Every structure is written in C-alpha cells, then in structure tokens.
Amino acid sequence: MTSPRAIAPAIAAPPEPWQVAGRPIRRGRPPRWLWFPAVLALVPTVVPFGFLVGRVLAEGTAAADVVLSAGTARLVANTALLVVLVVATSAVIGVGAAWLTERTDLPGRRFWRVAVALPLVIPSYVIALALLSATGPRGLLADATGIAIPSLTGLSGAWLAVTLSTYPFVYLTTASALRRMDPAHEEAARGLGATPTRVFRTIVLPQLRPTLGAGILLVALYTLSDFGAVSLMRFDSFTRVVYAQYSGRLDRTPAAVLALLLVALALIVVWAERVTRGRAAYHGRPVARPARVVSLRGAKRLAGLAGLAALGLLGVGLPVAVLVTWVGRGSGSGSAFPWGAVGGSVGASLLAAGLVAIVALPTAVLVARYPSRRTAWIERVAYTVFALPHITVGLAVVAFSSRYLGGLYQSLTVLVAVYASVFFAQALGAARSSLLQVSPSLEEASRSLGAGTMRTMIRVTAPMVRRGLIAGALLVFLTTMKELPATLLLRPTGFDTLAVDIWSAADSFLYSRAAGPALLLIAISAVPMYLLATRER
Amino acid sequence: MTDAIICRDLSKEYAGVRALDSFSLAAPEAKVLGLVGPSGSGKTTALRLIAGFERPDRGSVEVAGDVVVDDRTFVPPERRRVGMVFQDFALFPHMSVGDNVSYGLPKGSARRGRVADTLDMVGLTGLEGRMPHQLSGGEQQRVALARALAPAPAVILLDEPFSNLDAPQRERVRREVRNILIEARATAVFVTHDQEEALAVSDVLAVMRDGRVIQQAAPHELYRRPADRWVARFLGEGEFLSGTVRGGAVDTALGRFQVDTPLSGPVDVLIRPEHVRLTEDHGGAALVVDREFYGHDQLVTLHVDGGRRLLARAGPETIFNPGDHARFEITDVVVFAPGGPE
Numbered sequence A: 001m002t003s004p005r006a007i008a009p010a011i012a013a014p015p016e017p018w019q020v021a022g023r024p025i026r027r028g029r030p031p032r033w034l035w036f037p038a039v040l041a042l043v044p045t046v047v048p049f050g051f052l053v054g055r056v057l058a059e060g061t062a063a064a065d066v067v068l069s070a071g072t073a074r075l076v077a078n079t080a081l082l083v084v085l086v087v088a089t090s091a092v093i094g095v096g097a098a099w100l101t102e103r104t105d106l107p108g109r110r111f112w113r114v115a116v117a118l119p120l121v122i123p124s125y126v127i128a129l130a131l132l133s134a135t136g137p138r139g140l141l142a143d144a145t146g147i148a149i150p151s152l153t154g155l156s157g158a159w160l161a162v163t164l165s166t167y168p169f170v171y172l173t174t175a176s177a178l179r180r181m182d183p184a185h186e187e188a189a190r191g192l193g194a195t196p197t198r199v200f201r202t203i204v205l206p207q208l209r210p211t212l213g214a215g216i217l218l219v220a221l222y223t224l225s226d227f228g229a230v231s232l233m234r235f236d237s238f239t240r241v242v243y244a245q246y247s248g249r250l251d252r253t254p255a256a257v258l259a260l261l262l263v264a265l266a267l268i269v270v271w272a273e274r275v276t277r278g279r280a281a282y283h284g285r286p287v288a289r290p291a292r293v294v295s296l297r298g299a300k301r302l303a304g305l306a307g308l309a310a311l312g313l314l315g316v317g318l319p320v321a322v323l324v325t326w327v328g329r330g331s332g333s334g335s336a337f338p339w340g341a342v343g344g345s346v347g348a349s350l351l352a353a354g355l356v357a358i359v360a361l362p363t364a365v366l367v368a369r370y371p372s373r374r375t376a377w378i379e380r381v382a383y384t385v386f387a388l389p390h391i392t393v394g395l396a397v398v399a400f401s402s403r404y405l406g407g408l409y410q411s412l413t414v415l416v417a418v419y420a421s422v423f424f425a426q427a428l429g430a431a432r433s434s435l436l437q438v439s440p441s442l443e444e445a446s447r448s449l450g451a452g453t454m455r456t457m458i459r460v461t462a463p464m465v466r467r468g469l470i471a472g473a474l475l476v477f478l479t480t481m482k483e484l485p486a487t488l489l490l491r492p493t494g495f496d497t498l499a500v501d502i503w504s505a506a507d508s509f510l511y512s513r514a515a516g517p518a519l520l521l522i523a524i525s526a527v528p529m530y531l532l533a534t535r536e537r
Numbered sequence B: 001m002t003d004a005i006i007c008r009d010l011s012k013e014y015a016g017v018r019a020l021d022s023f024s025l026a027a028p029e030a031k032v033l034g035l036v037g038p039s040g041s042g043k044t045t046a047l048r049l050i051a052g053f054e055r056p057d058r059g060s061v062e063v064a065g066d067v068v069v070d071d072r073t074f075v076p077p078e079r080r081r082v083g084m085v086f087q088d089f090a091l092f093p094h095m096s097v098g099d100n101v102s103y104g105l106p107k108g109s110a111r112r113g114r115v116a117d118t119l120d121m122v123g124l125t126g127l128e129g130r131m132p133h134q135l136s137g138g139e140q141q142r143v144a145l146a147r148a149l150a151p152a153p154a155v156i157l158l159d160e161p162f163s164n165l166d167a168p169q170r171e172r173v174r175r176e177v178r179n180i181l182i183e184a185r186a187t188a189v190f191v192t193h194d195q196e197e198a199l200a201v202s203d204v205l206a207v208m209r210d211g212r213v214i215q216q217a218a219p220h221e222l223y224r225r226p227a228d229r230w231v232a233r234f235l236g237e238g239e240f241l242s243g244t245v246r247g248g249a250v251d252t253a254l255g256r257f258q259v260d261t262p263l264s265g266p267v268d269v270l271i272r273p274e275h276v277r278l279t280e281d282h283g284g285a286a287l288v289v290d291r292e293f294y295g296h297d298q299l300v301t302l303h304v305d306g307g308r309r310l311l312a313r314a315g316p317e318t319i320f321n322p323g324d325h326a327r328f329e330i331t332d333v334v335v336f337a338p339g340g341p342e
Helices: A004-012 A032-059 A061-068 A070-103 A109-121 A124-134 A140-145 A154-180 A183-191 A196-225 A228-232 A238-248 A253-275 A298-330 A339-369 A373-387 A390-404 A412-435 A440-448 A453-464 A466-482 A485-490 A498-507 A511-535 B043-051 B097-102 B110-121 B137-149 B167-183 B195-201 B219-224 B229-235
Strands: B003-014 B017-028 B032-036 B058-063 B066-069 B082-085 B155-159 B188-192 B204-209 B212-217 B239-246 B249-252 B255-258 B265-271 B276-280 B286-293 B298-304 B308-314 B325-330 B334-336
Touching: A032 A061, A032 A253, A032 A339, A032 A373, A032 A390, A032 A412, A061 A070, A061 A253, A070 A109, A070 A154, A070 A196, A070 A238, A070 A253, A070 A298, A109 A154, A109 A298, A109 A511, A124 A140, A124 A154, A124 A228, A124 A298, A124 A498, A124 A511, A154 A196, A154 A228, A154 A298, A183 A196, A196 A238, A196 A253, A228 A238, A228 A498, A238 A253, A238 A390, A238 A485, A253 A390, A298 A511, A339 A373, A339 A412, A339 A453, A339 A466, A339 A498, A339 A511, A373 A412, A390 A412, A390 A485, A412 A453, A412 A466, A412 A485, A440 A453, A440 B082, A453 A466, A466 A498, A466 A511, A485 A498, A498 A511, B003 B043, B017 B032, B017 B043, B017 B204, B017 B212, B032 B043, B032 B167, B032 B195, B043 B058, B043 B082, B043 B155, B043 B188, B082 B137, B097 B110, B097 B137, B110 B137, B137 B167, B167 B195, B188 B195, B195 B219, B195 B229, B204 B219, B204 B229, B212 B219, B212 B229, B219 B229, B229 B265, B229 B334, B239 B308, B249 B265, B276 B298, B276 B308, B298 B325
Parallel strands: B032 B188, B032 B204, B082 B155, B155 B188
Antiparallel strands: B003 B017, B003 B058, B058 B066, B204 B212, B239 B249, B239 B265, B249 B255, B265 B334, B276 B325, B286 B298, B286 B325, B298 B308
C-alpha cells in the first residue's frame, strides 16, 4: 500500500484557494462558449445563495432581531469554542503525527502513514455514532469490559468526533511539506550548535507555517459546516440549530438568518488566515535528498508508537469495531438492509462526478489558458462555493427552487446539480494543475494543423489531463457519498442515500440499523481513496 | 518574386509592455526568412500573430494573398494554412509518429500515402508506428517538421527550432532542416536569437529591435552593410572608431582605407576581427592582451596605437599569448552614418 501523501494536495485544493496569482495576460480572448460550462456549474448555488441574501436583507428588523438575540450570541460562543478546540487539537495531533511518520525512525512508518490518514474515509457522523454507542454506562465498552465510561455527548463528544475526522487535513499537508523541506536549513542549524528541539522550533515550524495555516483553515471551515457529528452529539452549534429551525418552524426567517451568519463566520476564518499568514515566502522545491531522521529510543519510542496507535485505534479501529459489533448483534433483528439508499448514494455520486468531470475540462482550459481578471473570478467563485456550509446551500436552494422552479423543487436534477456545483472546485483544481503541466504549444500545434477549439480539447487536451480529470472525479464521488446536510434538505421524497439513512437511524438511537450501511459507506468510500493514493505514483 | 506573408504595422502590448511596435515584414515565396533579434525584441510575438494564436492591437497580416487579420477580420489559426514548428516540438505524446503527421490531413484514402511521403522527405521512412518519446531530439524535430509540412501549408513558421538540441547535433539538424525546406519549396519564417544560426540558415534575414524590423536583406548584405552600429554589433564582433570619408576612402586613426559608400564626411568605422591580419613579430605595434582559442581559430584582443582596443581573428597555427607583440594589418572596414543606438 502506498502512502496517502500524494492525495494531500488534491484534498487540500490549492493551498491558497482564495488568492489567484496575478499572471500576465498573454492570450487572446477565449471563445464565448467556453464560459458556458463554468457558469452552468456555478449557477445552481450562486443564484439561490444570492436569493437567500436578498430575502434576509428584505426582512430588515425581523432579521436584525434574530441576529441580536441572546440565543444567537450563545450560538456564536458555542460554535467558536468548538472551532478553537478542534483547530488546536487537530494542529497538535496532525503536526505531531506528521513529524513522527516523516522525521523519526519509528518502526512501521509506512503503515502508520496510511493508518493515521485513514479517518478521511470515515464521515464525522459515523465516528460520532461509534463514540456515542461505545461510551456511557450501557455502551459497548461498558458491556465488553464491565467498566462504565462517562458517555460522550455535547461539547466533549462533538470535539472528539470532529477532531478525529479533520486532523488528517493537517496531517497530510504537513507531512508533504516536511518532505519537500530542504534539509540543508536544518543541517545548517545543527552545524551552528542548535539542539534538535531548537531546530524544530526555530527552523522547521516557521517553514511549516504557510502549510499549517492552509490545513488549519480547512479544519476550521470543516468544523463550522459539520452537521452530522454535532447533531448526533446534540451540541448546539450553528448547523444543528439552523436545521432545527428549518424543520421545526413554519417561519423560515430565523433559519435563513442564522445560515447566513454561519457564512459570515466562515468569511471571518478565511480573513483571519490571510491576515496571520505572514509575509515570508518559502519555496519548496522537490528535494532529492531525504532529511535525516531523528532516532527515538526507549520511553520516547514507546510514547511515539503509543500516540500513533491511539490515533489509529480511535479514528479507525473503534468505529469499525463498533460497527462490526452492531452488525453482529443486529443480524437477527429483521430490519431490511436499505438497498435503495445504496443505489441512491452511488447513482447520485456517479452522476455528480461525471457531470463535474465534463464541465471541469473546458473550465480548466478557460482559467489556465486564458488567464485574465474575469477568468480568475471563475476560480474564486468556485472555491468560495466550495467553502460554503452545505446547510446554507441546502437552505438557499430549497427557498429558491420552491419559489421559482416549480416542478424541479426537491427533484433529483436539482440535487445532482447542487452536488456538482459545491464540489466543482475539487475537480477544477485537479484538472487545472494537470493542465498547467502540459505545454500550451501542444494545443497551438493542433490549432495550426486545422483543428478548432472543440476538436483540440477532445483530441489533445483531454488525453493529456486525463489523470487530473479522473482524480477530480474520484474526489467528487468520495465527497458526494459522504454529503449529509444538503442531501437532507434537498432530496426528493422517497429518495434515500446511505448518509441520510445512517444519520436518521443514529439520530433515533437505532445503532444496529445504522451499522451495516455505515460499514458499506466506508467500504465504498475507500475505493476512490485507494485509487487516488495509488495512482499518483 | 511575390511575398507569401505581408505584415503591416502590427502592434501588440502585453499589460503595458509593448512587444510589437509597427512591425512590418514581407516574406518572399519559397525562401527561408530568418527573424533575428535579442530576447524581448518581439520575434516570437510576431510569429504568434502570423499564426493566429494572438490578436494584434493594430495592423494587418496577409498570408498567400488573403487577409487573415486586420481591423475587421480575424481568421482563427485552424483556417490560416500556416504550419508551425514549436521550440519544444509539441509532438502529441499520446499519438504515434504516423498519427501526429496525419493529424492535419483530411480524412480519406490519400492520407496514408501523404504521411509516408512526408516522412520520406524528412528521412524518417517507416517510423509511423513509433511513439514520440522513443525518438532522439533530432528525429523529434524532423517529425515536427513533417507534421507541419504534411497539409501543404502556404507558409511554415519555426519558433527557435534548434534551441532544444544539443550543440553537437544542432549544426547537422539545421543543415538538414534547411535542405528539407528547400526541397519542399516551402515559404518559411524562422525565429532565432542566435545570429550565427540566422546568418547560416536564412535566404533573407530580418533584424528586430524593440518590436520592429530594423533591417532586412540577404545575410551577406546585412553583414557587409549593417544599417547602424547596433545591427553591426549584433551580427558580429568588432571595434568602432570614428573616421572621415573623402574621395572613395576613409581616414581613421589607424590609417586610410578604400570604401565603396554613398556617405561622405564624418562616419563610424567598424573593424571586424576577420579583417585584421596578425603576423608574429616581436617588434610589432600590437600588444596581445587576451586570447580565446576556439580550435578552428582564435580571437585575439590587442592594444594598438597607445591603448586602443582591437580584435583580430587568427588561424590556429600560430598561438598568440598575452604579452606577445605582433604586427597587424587591416584589410577591410565597414562604414556607416555616425550616431545611432549602440
């Protein structure tokens, strides 16, 4: 098995997605039709979002009342607390694990690299359901050992569940940065008499800062928008309350106002990351020479191994063990396996992945081959849409489609269009970066030999960027499979996905009913993950 | 003689930087025209405007008598009948040599024959099935040429075609390419920053500076009669001194020389190293201060006439070392109007 580091860039998207470098304008104007797929991909979220903003602004004082209420203040405090806790824990765990697997001589590092990244395939709500059903006086752990563990719910549960599902973002980006780092700096510091600890603090950590910033940004945005774990843990952060307001009340203004406040929080996080990024630039060139590893002996070696083992056990071992236990217990209970949800998940994810791959190619050509202020906006909007909390997107699309789209309200068409739209940036990023490695003269050669833009794209560009397109489509498939809040709000009546099925069962404490679908979801998600990790070699 | 490409007053800016400034050029049919200039002089931009990869801000281009771009017209590259050979060759890596060469040909039964004929012409008979990465640099170059020639374009453009080849094979490939172009009776424009290459390959040479053509003529004409000091310096080494033309000869600090020029009065005089003949002589007036040995010849830097610098090219037989004295004789000079850019 190969290391998952190769997928890190793809998952983390470009490290600075909100900033598009100012490249010189070298090309002519793109053909008009090239804009069409990009617009088509972004309209399903941008237009409803704009509509939601307009509607909330039109509410005026009613909206202001919601914003200024004591409940909202508590909500902001809760959510901010969760973000701070998760970010801090993820950063420590992620950097620590990366250092242990990349810069020490711990045995089995290749295995640990995979094991500590693996929680990426387990959705946060599955980790939450595992933690919930394992702890507590009547939990599985108490059953197995006879020792009662206090049940994990509320803040502590949400903290642990979200941390376990987000620290791999920090781990993967940091591990790849550690590998790209020129060992000469560290050697120079050692040569000047610095201890290994001082080298780490004064040389390695500052160089990690930009990467760490990007990883932390992802963790913070993910925490803000996570719905599955916080709702199962009954922790009142924004997403849970927005959903409760939406499903429990006829007046949808409070839900809409809170959903937009959540977006405002996300913008603050993005802004904070940019402000604190610092000005130093570190140019990581591919380094042929691996850095010298630190030799850990005795107690340190045991502590390092124990730390990695604990991560692997908590993030992967525990959820899988819990699910398997429930499946074993529930085998005779008679509830039918939700095959319809399997079909719904796989079908919708395949549709979304295929659709995104088709629109990402022309859009990548547009942004990579005709760089201009206008095409840079396409990228900026795509990444902004990618960062929007899905509960907000779902709410906006419900409001917009119920008002204007009539027959398409709660249709599969709208659901797939929204999936493709919110995950568009992942495929665009992958296609764009592989296109940038292809010399534009190949396309120009095709043009001068008599092929038009379309034929050139199909016969020359597409085969060249095939790997990037497939990687992007796999990512979209993976993320669509796990998607929960937008699906909950937008799915057609009678349409089910594994995510919705697992969450609904777990929300009603029907753990044995949720376990089978959850195991299947993990298994299906592991396929694209495995392909992504191995094909990059 | 008709012109296959006519560029009139082309201008192009990139983000405020003027790449082309009233660029005009006429490329005669069935000749190889070299477009030479230092980097940043706009050579590649000119080529890309002719090919249609970019639009000019102003000006027009005619290819084989048809306007392909002006204020109102823009013919896209695929309909210009302009073949292009790229600096990096740009062979499609996922297609065989045969598929690369047939890419620009219309579908039909004649296709296969045309591919074979074109590969014959470039000396790659029977390599249709190879993939580009299985070929040497020189072979890739010839496939790129065959691919551009196969659809029988009206003109063929070559962008720094030899810069991606190693020095030893560069001269051989460049001779081959020139012969292929002559055999195909193709009108070719090739861009280079290497003046030696430009002089060797072109039938006609256009020298560019600051986005426009400064001078266009046959290579030997250009070398003999550069338009100004800058062109003279760009095309070859030499030392300048001032002089006065009077009665079919020019008077300089180093003597009086016969010249054939319409100029009279004060002029700039260029002395090329190959026009300085050196002989071993311990009592000679020239002091050797530096020497670069090239094998086939040597370039000797001299101090003459109390510190004046002079370059001389000498054969490889007699070695001139710094500190030696030698006798020198100036056999020819180039004169042009004084002043102008350095």
